[in-house]
Amino acid sequence: MRILLVNISHPAIGSRIPKEQLPPLGLLSIGGPLIDDGHDVTLIDGELGPMSEPALLGAIFAHAPEAVLFGHSGSSSAQPIISRISESVSRLLPEVPIVYGGVHPSYFWREILADEPYVRAIVRGEGEETARQLMRAIATGSPLDALRGVAFRRNGQPVANPAAPVIADLDAYRIGWELIDHARYSYWGGKRAVVIQFSRGCPHPCTYCGQRGFWTRWRHRDPVRLAAEIGRLHRNHGVEVFNFADENPSAGRKPWRAFLEALIAENVQVTLVGSTRADDIVRDADFLHLYKQAGFERFLLGMENTDEATLKLIRKGGATSSDREAIRLLRRHNILSMATWVSGFEEETLASLWRGLRQLIAYDPDQIQALYVTPHRWTPYYRLAAGRRIVQPDLGRWDYKHQVLAMARLRPWQLFACVKLIEAAAQLRPRALRRWLWNPEKRIRHAIRWYYRMGRRVWLHEILQFLFHDRAGEDGRTLADLLGDTQDHEEEASAAPARRVRVG
Incomplete structure (x- = not known):
């Protein structure tokens, strides 16, 4: 699959003022395992520039992704921006599944899935292994019911599978440094x-x-x-x-x-x-x-x-x-x-x-x-x-x-x-x-x-x-x-x- 990892521009963070940015480690940590699984993975980092929302949407559309994954750096303060951009992405690319991951969606999965019908699934907790399994299921059209650590809709209602096990070996998944x-x-x-x-x-x-x-x-x-x-x-x-x-x-x-x-x-x-x-x-x-x-x-x-x-x-x-x-x-x-x-x-x-x-x-x-x-x-x-x-x-x-x-x-x-x-x-x-x-x-x-x-x-x-x-x-x-x-x-x-x- 052509998977697009998106890091939004976050105007509330004062550290942008010095015009220096650090790469989004969370998305790179997801990207490495997905690349190793054979996916074509690209990162768009909206913090660089920073990119305006129209520019970010244009870059997403131009990439023609088969799945868009939003990382949640900034926790709760990122949610309004991600929701707004995701809704626009769903209008531009209505058939492309949208996935959230990070701290805030791990706990607010009920509200997000109820209020944002364009979100296909939410990765709860650590994402390296869960994202691999989720992308594999989406690519093959398999049901999500058996995937631990995933929240989704069943019969139109938000549901969450049991939590995924904690990653005991942090060296089992590599960081996708080649994405930056x-x-x-x-x-x-x-x-x-x-x-x-x-x-x-x-x-x-x-x-x-x-x-x-x-x-x-x-x-x-x-x-x-x-x-x-x-x-x-x-x-x-x-x-x-x-x-x-x-x-x-x-x-x-x-x-x-x-x-x-x-x-x-x-x-x-x-x-x-x-x-x-x-x-x-x-x-x-x-x-x-x-x-x-x-x-x-x-x-x-x-x-x-x-x-x-x-x-x-x-x-x-x-x-x-x-x-x-x-x-x-x-x-x-x-x-x-x-x-x-x-x-x-x-x-x-x-x-x-x-x-x-x-x-x-x-x-x-x-x-x-x-x-x-x-x-x-x-x-x-x-x-x-x-x-x-x-x-x-x-x-x-x-x-x-x-x-x-x-x-x-x-x-x-x-x-x-x-x-x-x-x-x-x-x-x-x-x-x-x-x-x-x-x-x-x-x-x-x-x-x-x-x-x-x-x-x-x-x-x-x-x-x-x-x-x-x-x-x-x-x-x-x-x-x-x-x-x-x-x-x-x-x-x-x-x-x-x-x-x-x-x-x-």
Whole structure:
């Protein structure tokens, strides 16, 4: 079959502002197995440019596909755009089956299949094996009733087969790197870049996380094989930057150390950036020099908040003391730290926001990323927030960069202004500016200065968007009024094996 993988243009994501894009790893992960099955697979990446919707539709039509698969990068915020483009594709190519895959459709399959008659099927959970079986069934005209991990219509009604088993061996399916032109993707200040994964899932029980249940449990790739893949991408395609998409790549201390040692043995000079938990940095204090030697230049530390009571509410499992220690340890090895700080978990006031800023500055991270809590219906946090009023009914802006939940004592413009001031105060404090002016390592100087250039553009863009484009305000509805009952009983998107997996 001629299969077209489509990555939509996503205007809500502020990272487009620096004119640098990373390739869509999810679609490439689907593309590799489909190519190996003999399909003619092409990727259209609407983020490059970015492409306008008419241009994207023209490219889809010109390709004359026999199936169109939409990947769901951006989760809920991508759904309105994908729905709009899919409807247009169905008018242009009425006989071509359309398939969705990703986090949001894995849980909202009932609503999508009921409201979007042009969608043939939805892949729920991990897609490498399920997409192979689904495309095989569509090509042969076989019924979908026996395909685990697929939602479709039976007699006009949305139904879902049992969940597909979790992929135990992440190296069993290859990434379709041949689907992209590496020269078109860059990050970290114009350096050729890709997204990669060492692991999937996270063993920690944070109640607001929209990814934990999608991956079901933590697993990792073979450390040596991943290191060799990074080496090949660097030598054969000139890739310099590897952005880890893992929620928690260092959850397993032994396999993580084995990966670092294997990558060091590859003897390639690359830049690694990723996210992890502060607890893991503190745990690995005895071999953080391997992090540095392997190429890590920055870690995003998922702190979420500086208030112990809030961390307990969301079952973060960390502590403010370990957060501070992790930042200190990373600085000792000249690895940049980016701290996430999320507003909206509970009712906030000007006083609590001021206290949060002071605590954040006391942590002394190199960079911060201020976000808003985005409540996903399939998470336990949704139960806590279901009765709260909403200020943003447009799912296209549910991207962690727009306020969703109303505050009892702060209007949307007041919270927005406070968040922007917190970002500016944290990044323009004297200590941060001294690091911007000078660092003993050229690569780190480049990283710091690139981030300030990018951050300035994103910061100004978001202010203009809020003033002239965003529409935030209450209409009396609660979160439950908009999205319905909680779905946390269906949080596990894949069927996990009964045995427990050790990550220590």
